[in-house]
Amino acid sequence: MDGKMSATIMQIDALATDIIVPLRRKIINEAGFMRLYAVLEEVYVLIEHERQIDRELAAILFLIYSQLVTQANYVYDKSTFVPHIGKMQGYIRKIFGGTLQND
Numbered sequence: 073m074d075g076k077m078s079a080t081i082m083q084i085d086a087l088a089t090d091i092i093v094p095l096r097r098k099i100i101n102e103a104g105f106m107r108l109y110a111v112l113e114e115v116y117v118l119i120e121h122e123r124q125i126d127r128e129l130a131a132i133l134f135l136i137y138s139q140l141v142t143q144a145n146y147v148y149d150k151s152t153f154v155p156h157i158g159k160m161q162g163y164i165r166k167i168f169g170g171t172l173q174n175d
Contacts, residue, residue: 077118081129083111088132095143100152105159108136112163125168133164 090104119125137160144153 077115077126080111080115080118081126081132084108084115084129084132087111088136091136092139095139098143098147100156105156109159109163112167116163116167119167130168133160133167136160137164 087104087108091101091108094101094104115129137157140153140157140160144150144157147153
């Protein structure tokens with residue numbers, strides 16, 4: 073893994089904390105998610121043609137996504153959660169599925 077990707081994963085890891093801590097209180101950190109989406113766009117560009125994807129990246133994104141879905145199950149009004157669940161699904165498909173779908 074190159075230095076740029078390593079730094080990007082560290083950035084996503086820091087954002088994960090900024091997102092997950094409020095999620096456990098059933099609060100969406102909109103600014104945190106917006107920063108995450110911007111970084112995920114960069115990730116896609118970095119790995120667009122890679123055949124292997126870093127395991128740590130997969131673990132962090134799965135953690136964020138699974139916490140989002142889990143915490144959404146504990147609120148009555150899911151309207152603030154649903155858009156982010158869909159967007160995270162889209163990014164996960166784009167990042168992890170894109171290279172496989174194009175083979």
